[in-house]
Amino acid sequence: MTYSLICLPFLAVAVVLSLAAARRLPPAARRRRWLAIGFAGALVLVLTGVFDSLMVAAGLFGYVEGTRLGPTIGMAPIEDFAYPIVTVLLVPAIWTLARRRRARGGRGED
Amino acid sequence: MTGFTYLGALLASIAAMALIDVRWRLAFRRAPAASALAVGAGTLVLLAWDLAGIGFGVFFRGDSAWATGVLLAPELPLEEPVFLVFLCYLSLVAVLGVERMLERRSGAQGGDAASDAVTDAATRSSQTDAATRPTETNAAARSGGRPS
Numbered sequence: 001m002t003y004s005l006i007c008l009p010f011l012a013v014a015v016v017l018s019l020a021a022a023r024r025l026p027p028a029a030r031r032r033r034w035l036a037i038g039f040a041g042a043l044v045l046v047l048t049g050v051f052d053s054l055m056v057a058a059g060l061f062g063y064v065e066g067t068r069l070g071p072t073i074g075m076a077p078i079e080d081f082a083y084p085i086v087t088v089l090l091v092p093a094i095w096t097l098a099r100r101r102r103a104r105g106g107r108g109e110d
Numbered sequence: 111m112t113g114f115t116y117l118g119a120l121l122a123s124i125a126a127m128a129l130i131d132v133r134w135r136l137a138f139r140r141a142p143a144a145s146a147l148a149v150g151a152g153t154l155v156l157l158a159w160d161l162a163g164i165g166f167g168v169f170f171r172g173d174s175a176w177a178t179g180v181l182l183a184p185e186l187p188l189e190e191p192v193f194l195v196f197l198c199y200l201s202l203v204a205v206l207g208v209e210r211m212l213e214r215r216s217g218a219q220g221g222d223a224a225s226d227a228v229t230d231a232a233t234r235s236s237q238t239d240a241a242t243r244p245t246e247t248n249a250a251a252r253s254g255g256r257p258s
Binding site for chain 2 (some may be wrong): 003006007010013019023025028032033035036037038040046047055058059060061062063064067068075084086087088090091092094095096098099
């Protein structure tokens with residue numbers, strides 16, 4: 001249970017920032033952004049299932065008993081899949097927000 | 111040397127991702143500062159997440175033969191921030207890459223053969239010439255002129 005509760009605030013921040021970034025895109029680009037997040041998210045989730053399992057199997061890290069919900073995909077606990085969900089939402093959102101800010105700043109110097 | 115397997119694999123993956131990024135001008139060549147900020151800030155957020163997990167006693171470092179064994183903090187191996195950089199970079203390149211494919215597809219549907227070149231030019235000018243060409247105008251120009 002502990003692990004899933006730790007994930008929640010990070011998921012919330014990622015959702016809020018991705019919405020804020022999408023609002024700043026023109027309609028066609030916004031539609032492409034959500035589609036791209038869907039496709040890229042599916043890809044990164046599959047990669048997580050494969051490579052997270054390998055990393056757990058290789059003994060790179062472990063999880064303390066009783067902190068997880070229980071279900072796993074391969075050897076990866078389902079909570080680990082919150083990481084790729086957050087990154088596909090959050091990282092492109094920061095990228096878009098940073099570009100917009102820069103473009104606005106540049107116009108101001110005009 | 112086996113201790114460097116994981117770190118080496120991560121660095122090789124980041125390098126391969128950079129090749130894809132540069133070849134298709136997706137992130138760093140298109141908007142270096144925004145890309146650095148996105149990957150950097152994303153990594154810091156995930157690092158805070160990891161530290162929360164370690165603090166609440168969820169994660170522990172494995173004693174793997176494939177890892178260097180160097181620790182940055184209790185239960186936080188040297189490899190972890192490198193992995194987080196890779197995950198953020200992969201996510202950025204994947205989203206921007208799919209976006210590019212969707213963009214090209216809609217350009218092809220509009221029958222505009224020069225649309226890729228226009229998109230690239232608009233992308234470049236929004237970086238080098240932001241003072242005179244606000245990105246909003248470029249984006250509008252890009253999305254305009256085709257059926258939606």
